[in-house]
Amino acid sequence: MGTGKYLTYNASRKKFLTKEKDLPAVNEKFHFMKGRIDVNIGTEGHALTTRGYWIIHPEKVLNPNCMGSNAGGRIVTEAFNISNSSKGQRWVILSGEGLQAFDQAIKDERKAELEEMLAHIKALAETPHTEDASGTDAALQTKLSEIEEKANQAETTTEAIATLTEEALAAGMAFLAEATPKSVEHPFDITFLMSDASLKDGEGWSTKPAISFSCGEFFEKAFDFNQTLTALPAGTYQFKGQAFQRPGNTEDVYKAFTAGQDNVNVVIYAGDEEAKIQNIAAEAQTKKLGGSETAVGSNPTRYVPNNMRAASFYFAAELYDNGVVTQLDEDDSKMKVGMRCEEVQAAYWTIFDNFRLYYYGTMSPDQVTSIRQTVADKAQLDGPFATPADVYSLSGIRVRQQATSLDGLPQGIYIVNGYKLVVR
Incomplete structure (x- = not known):
């Protein structure tokens, strides 16, 4: 030694x-x-x-x-x-020779981490945006050029490269603090700030779910699955993730849901804001997608996932998406994001994947959710909700009886009296 x-x-x-x-x-x-x-x-x-x-x-x-x-x-x-x-x-x-190889491997790994961070920050700069303070773009480009020049110097040590990665991240956050995306549809994607957002192994989260097929699940178990992000700029954020809960036996859940009883008790949350995730019945399909699926209903028969492999197929088809919008004030720079279930009963199953985090700068939370409000308000005035009407998912499931609005429904596309309405 x-x-x-x-x-x-x-x-x-x-x-x-x-x-x-x-x-x-x-x-x-x-x-x-x-x-x-x-x-x-x-x-x-x-x-x-x-x-x-x-x-x-x-x-x-x-x-x-x-x-x-x-x-x-x-x-x-x-x-x-x-x-x-x-x-x-x-x-x-390791031998002496092995130790040299180890040192070089670590240095190469740190360089790869720096290159990945620089790519993330450059992607932020390429997102269509406006400067909230003049010179924001130029300051970022100058700093990134400086970092790249130092990283390319032969004598740069492993420790120095790690420091440059931290500087690149800090430069990216300083840029976000003075920039706002030009449209709600194309926000800054800052998912890279999260640990294991795609659920490879659960590292970085507060508790570890069962993980398979890149999905995480909790069965008959209460949980608070979260991580806290720090050094964030003030502004508006949206945290999203694909997830659903089966609050009980599949057949009973489907019957209750089509009768207007949701019973989901899992929320997705960011900071002080939260929203219920989708019921497993909300995205039932008329055709099988793969894995072990359970048939529900009739005329036509529909299918929902019954295990993690099947859920991964439904997520790959971009089903069961959920989101919540929140805002950080100037005096706060950290935010907890995750999903929570405080109480479960027999057969309660929650499964999730593909978390994402978006930043909207100085846009207000109302602006981020304005598409939903505009569609719903127009629909109520122009026809579908002129009188109470049933609301159906695209797969033909009745999700609400004699409704007068779309308020409270998960994100998705719904059919009301022949109108196709979007909830974002």
Whole structure:
């Protein structure tokens, strides 16, 4: 080791330590157990691939003490966890040559992160927008050019590259603070600020759902699934995600929904604002999309997802989209986004995927939701709601009986007395 000391195990303190000792005693020894999966460090073409090892104190138990590391990078002692996900317990052991390759791989990885961040910030600048303060665009371009020039210098260290990534992000947020998109339809896409928005592994969220087919689910379980974003500019935001809840048995839920009873108790939220997500019956289809699906209703028969694989097909078809609009004031720079369910009963199933976050600058929340208001108000004046009428989804499901407006319905397209109406 670089310290000139030996790694050892102190049996009386039950801790892994370093010690100046040539020959360890029996009770100071430990085992190396090779991991089952590769450790990949760096980017494609410059990656280092190796295996990690569990460092275990030998004991006649299934969960002996094992050397791990905490979030701060300090050595800790943990109970051995044999799962592949226990990355904090597996250690990479490298030769001098391997260490050089490791250093280069890390540097390449940091460069790739910087390039990705620069691409995100440039995409913001390319979004049609107006400057709220003169010189906003020029200031961003100057800063990005400066960052790229420093990154291309041969002597730039790994730590310096990481700092440049932070500077690029800060420059992007400073730009957003002084810019507003030209239209509601094309806001600034800032989904890249979120951790694992597409649900690959659940990292960065407050709690971990079951994840498969890039979908997350909670079954018969209350939850608050969220993450907090920081250093955000003041302005209006929209948080979106594909999701639905089946609040009970599929057949009972479908019958209740078509009779006008929603019963969904899951909300999608951003900051202080929240909105119910869609009922599983709201996007029932007349044709199967794939996976295990349940047939509901008749004349015609319709289908809804019955497992995660099927839900992934429905999400891929851009169904079950939800959103909520909120606003950050000048004195606030952080926002919690997520989904929450405070109470569940038997067979309650919630599944979700594809979260997105958009920024609208100085537009008011009313402007962001103005399309919905305009369509609904015009419809009420011009015909569909001149008298109470039933509201149907595009797939022919009656979602509301004898209604007088679209207020409170999830986003989507609805049919009322032959009129096609949009709720955004």
